[in-house]
Amino acid sequence: MQxxxxxxxxxxxxxxxxxxEEVKRLKAIAKELRIWTIKMLAEAGSGHPGGSLSAIDIIxxxxxxxxxxxxxxxNWPLRDRFILSKGHGVPALYAALAKSGYFPIEELMTLRKTxxxxxxxxxxxxxxxxxxxxxxLGQGITIAQGLAMxxxxxxxxxxxxxxxxxxxxxxxxxxETAMSAPKFGLDNLTVFLDYNKGQIDGTTKEVMDLEPLADxxxxxxxxxxxxxxxxxxxxxxxxxxxxxxxxxxxMIIAHTVKGKGVSFMENNMGWHGKTPNKEEAExxxxxxxxxxx
Amino acid sequence: MAALSTRQSFxxxxxxxxxxxxxxxxxxxxxxxxxMTGAFAKKFPDRYFEMGIAEHNMIGTAAGLAMGGKIPxxxxxxxxxxxxxxxxxxxxxxxxxNVKLVGTHSGIGVGEDGYSQMGLEDIAMLRSLPxxxxxxxxxxxxxxxxxxxxxxTDGAVYLRLTRQKVADVHGENYDFKIGKGDVLRxxxxxxxxxxxxxxxxxxxxxxxxxxxxxxxAVTVVNIHTIKPLDAELVLSLAKETGRIIVIEDHSxxxxxxxxxxEVISDSGIATKLLRHGVKEYGYxxxxxxxxxxxxxxxxxxxDVIKTFxxx
Numbered sequence: 001m002q003x004x005x006x007x008x009x010x011x012x013x014x015x016x017x018x019x020x021e022e023v024k025r026l027k028a029i030a031k032e033l034r035i036w037t038i039k040m041l042a043e044a045g046s047g048h049p050g051g052s053l054s055a056i057d058i059i060x061x062x063x064x065x066x067x068x069x070x071x072x073x074x075n076w077p078l079r080d081r082f083i084l085s086k087g088h089g090v091p092a093l094y095a096a097l098a099k100s101g102y103f104p105i106e107e108l109m110t111l112r113k114t115x116x117x118x119x120x121x122x123x124x125x126x127x128x129x130x131x132x133x134x135x136x137l138g139q140g141i142t143i144a145q146g147l148a149m150x151x152x153x154x155x156x157x158x159x160x161x162x163x164x165x166x167x168x169x170x171x172x173x174x175x176e177t178a179m180s181a182p183k184f185g186l187d188n189l190t191v192f193l194d195y196n197k198g199q200i201d202g203t204t205k206e207v208m209d210l211e212p213l214a215d216x217x218x219x220x221x222x223x224x225x226x227x228x229x230x231x232x233x234x235x236x237x238x239x240x241x242x243x244x245x246x247x248x249x250x251m252i253i254a255h256t257v258k259g260k261g262v263s264f265m266e267n268n269m270g271w272h273g274k275t276p277n278k279e280e281a282e283x284x285x286x287x288x289x290x291x292x293x
Numbered sequence: 294m295a296a297l298s299t300r301q302s303f304x305x306x307x308x309x310x311x312x313x314x315x316x317x318x319x320x321x322x323x324x325x326x327x328x329m330t331g332a333f334a335k336k337f338p339d340r341y342f343e344m345g346i347a348e349h350n351m352i353g354t355a356a357g358l359a360m361g362g363k364i365p366x367x368x369x370x371x372x373x374x375x376x377x378x379x380x381x382x383x384x385x386x387x388x389x390x391n392v393k394l395v396g397t398h399s400g401i402g403v404g405e406d407g408y409s410q411m412g413l414e415d416i417a418m419l420r421s422l423p424x425x426x427x428x429x430x431x432x433x434x435x436x437x438x439x440x441x442x443x444x445x446t447d448g449a450v451y452l453r454l455t456r457q458k459v460a461d462v463h464g465e466n467y468d469f470k471i472g473k474g475d476v477l478r479x480x481x482x483x484x485x486x487x488x489x490x491x492x493x494x495x496x497x498x499x500x501x502x503x504x505x506x507x508x509x510a511v512t513v514v515n516i517h518t519i520k521p522l523d524a525e526l527v528l529s530l531a532k533e534t535g536r537i538i539v540i541e542d543h544s545x546x547x548x549x550x551x552x553x554x555e556v557i558s559d560s561g562i563a564t565k566l567l568r569h570g571v572k573e574y575g576y577x578x579x580x581x582x583x584x585x586x587x588x589x590x591x592x593x594x595x596d597v598i599k600t601f602x603x604x
Contacts, residue, residue: 077362124388131360133387136379139353143384146357146365153318153339153363173380176350184342 022065026232027293029099030060034261035288036095036108040118042281044111047120048088050258050271054196054229055089055163058254061235062161063096071101074128078157081147083132085140086165086194087121088273094118097129138171140164141191145177148189148249156188163192167199170208175220181249182221190242190250194229196258198269214253222251229254261288296461299454299491300397302436304329307366310444311337317444318363320344322351327456328368328397348377352392356384359391364444370403371396371412371453378418385449386422393443394451399429400542400571401587402457402492407577412453417547419451420520426471427520429453431494432462435517438469446471453519455492457580462495462515472518474526478502480510484602485536488527490516490549493540493589500594511598519549524556531557531564538567538601542589545570567601569594 004012033056041047059082063069067080084093091111098105110116117126121135131147134140144162151158164174181189193213201207210216217224223245227234235254242250258272259265262284265276276284311317311333319333320342334341344351348369355365367374374396375381385392399412419425426448430436436454443450462477469475474488477498489497494515501513512530516523530537537557539550550568557564571587584590588597 081360124390132356133383133389136383138349139380139384142350142353142380143357143360143388145350146354146359147361148357149342149354150358150361150363154361173349173353176347177353180344180347180350180354 023232024293026060029064030057031291033095035285037091038281038284040091040108040111041275043109047275048273051089052091053260054256054258055092055194057230057232058192059092059096063100066239080158081160083140083144083162085162086168087134090122102129137168138173141174142177145181148186149184151188160189166195166204169210178220185247186249187246193253194256195253196256198258200272217251223248224251226253229256230260296458297433298458299430299436300329302433303440303454304332306437306440308332308336316364318358318365320351320367322346322348322369324369348373349380352377352380353384355392356388356390366393366395368395370398371415375415375418386424391447392449397454398456399453401575401583402455402580404580405577408575411575413544413571416543425449427451429491430517431515432459434463434467442471459492460495472521474523475515477513477515479512482510483512485534486512486530487538488514488516489540492542496591496594497540499591522552527553527556528560531562536565538569541570543570545572569597
């Protein structure tokens, strides 16, 4: 029986503590992005807190760990792409882009103001780092497919990621893309599904139940994983695991909580498209600041 | 030169352009045999994508391919393609992607298949979008130049093509100018101007030539660029005779006739305008019979012009 050498043990534990440090770093960023999300929405007076907060951990992991991108060179042709298909979650994206250095963080407070480039849903050609105009559900995933195909044609220099919503998955176009992506062998495409179980008129179960959701994606020939969408370690591991399945696009169903991080918003459909007033925002920020990493 | 359908001209030209331009990509939605993409597909299989009967998916994927530096020509029948308007609105136009939408089987010229396969409202739908160029070539040479222009110019384009063969209107030395009306005949004593587009241009020109022999003179202008419209030319035609007929194989509600009407109304120039398009649903029949019944045959166009001039 081979003994694990002292050197190997040491390097294993160094790797683990690097990993733990990395997870802590990402958690701290996610906390900060949540605070910015509340601040910008409170200032804007309109927008979508519920679906922005549920997406933050995924977006944090992508922008601060996984994506190869250059904030100082937003159009770097070899950059990994992220398409926010659930466009109403744009506050989370804007916060990640600002924190990454695409533009000054203070600009977040101009969200939805008249003439501001921080529009209520992402618009191509406005904010650096925003790839596509979304907000009309069911389309971003298709754009992501096209980008993944372009990358494959050019020797696969970049990966493509997209985030869709659960309500959004009711749109037929999502399933057209679900059907075609495997045909083109798009293993460079990874789609996260923000499964926060809520939409506007009610829970997804009440409005139009998606179950059995993982089965559906598997039946469409995607490589499917299910994770806790607020556990950064699980997000990291899921992204790593996509490398071991070749020839298939990847679906990561992330079980999340609408309004995650703010007690009075969590799982409350009312906070899909309603912003906190001054007192509510202050309470929300106090709660978020108390999060221990 | 033997008459070709403009869809055939497109198919040949895009295959030719694909030789030097390696970014061109062609996409089908299970209508490749009809959209004439076979030549390109055979020559460049790695740049050809069969997307199946899912047009929203094809259009959105074209947007993504364009973002990745490709020049996608996404094809289907005009009615099936442009009716997927929401994806065109957001993923093509509002996302500023360099997508070329190619709709064949436009108008009642489709014939026996009947209305469900006829593109009759497509121009109306797209005219409302700020940043799309709408092109409808009248013959083979104009189609080739339009396809080349589309491939070489950045921005969303819609190319509206025929199923049926169309006779040549232009000679080899035709100077295609994007955005500019193409004046085919302009007699000094013209009583009216006939503005035509696409499959009906040849018959409109023939009708004018025959009417000349009967002592009736009309100007004939081919509009290949429906959006952005050559307003300057339209207004000069209005000023010259105060009488304009717009002929198109498309609904009268929202097509080229409406675009011309808008420009003239804005100007305040007193003009009698007749929109001669399709007012009702198309139906099954031979293209020739349908053209005659809907008033697009040469004899019928002559009647329309004569009646209009009497008013």
